[in-house]
Amino acid sequence: xxxxxLNPEPGYPERDDDEAGVSAELLAGGSLFRGAALGGALxxxxxxxxxxxxxxxxxxxxxxxxxxxxAFPDPESGWHFGGTIGFAGASLETxxxxxxxxxxxxxxxxxxxxxxxSGDFRVGARLRLVHTQTRGDAGEVDLNATTLAAALMxxxxxx
Numbered sequence: 001x002x003x004x005x006l007n008p009e010p011g012y013p014e015r016d017d018d019e020a021g022v023s024a025e026l027l028a029g030g031s032l033f034r035g036a037a038l039g040g041a042l043x044x045x046x047x048x049x050x051x052x053x054x055x056x057x058x059x060x061x062x063x064x065x066x067x068x069x070x071a072f073p074d075p076e077s078g079w080h081f082g083g084t085i086g087f088a089g090a091s092l093e094t095x096x097x098x099x100x101x102x103x104x105x106x107x108x109x110x111x112x113x114x115x116x117x118s119g120d121f122r123v124g125a126r127l128r129l130v131h132t133q134t135r136g137d138a139g140e141v142d143l144n145a146t147t148l149a150a151a152l153m154x155x156x157x158x159x
Contacts, residue, residue, distance in 0.1 A: 002047040002149045004060055006092070009142045021047035021060075023128070023151035027068055035075055041068040041084040043108055043130055045149040050092070058093030062147050064106045064130055065089075078124060081111040088132035090145050102145050106132030112155060120159045128153050 002021040007014050022045070029039015043064040049057040066086015073079065088106030093099055112126020130149040135142065 001151075002045055002050075002060065002062070002147065004047075004050060004090075004092070005146045007144045007146070012141055017050045019047040019050050019060075021045055021149065021151075023149065023153060025128075025153070027070070029068065029070075035072045037068075037070040037072075037082075039068055041066055041086070041108075043084070043128075045130060045147075045151065059091075060093075060147075061091040062106075062130065062132055062149060063089040064108060064132065078114040078116075078122070079112075080114065080126075081109070083107065083109040088134055090132065090134045090136075090147060092145065100136050100143060102134035102136035102143060104132060104134035106130060106134075106147075110153075112153070114155060114157060122155075122157045122159065124155045124157075126153050126155055127151075 003018040005016050025043045027041050029037050031037050045062040047060045050060040051057050066084045068084040070082030085107040088104050090102040108130040110126050110128040114122035114124035117123045128151045132147045134145045
């Protein structure tokens, strides 16, 4: 589920929408010590059909790029939690049917459980929440967009 609040400068209408979407991510890193992983994260969320007042439904894409930490309090149990903060970008189509790219910052938190599939390979699931604050120039209007995305992710990892 992805929610967006599009808040243009004063004098223009504010827009909100919540829609189903798809999420993907790539985390690459390693462990300096048992029970924690550090590395880089690329998180993507896409809502293919947001109604932001353009008269037609248009896609909204969110990107979050930054360092991550993932902690495993009891590595044998598979339970873990983590987060990331970093650069955020949003791509959307607005009221005037123009395509806009916004930039800002954001963060994500997650918790999940992985199960041993084979040797050092694990599969599992986790719940992830992503929040972003982005801004951009849309011709004669400055746009501010706040997004919140919640996703139930299927995971695969090699340890």
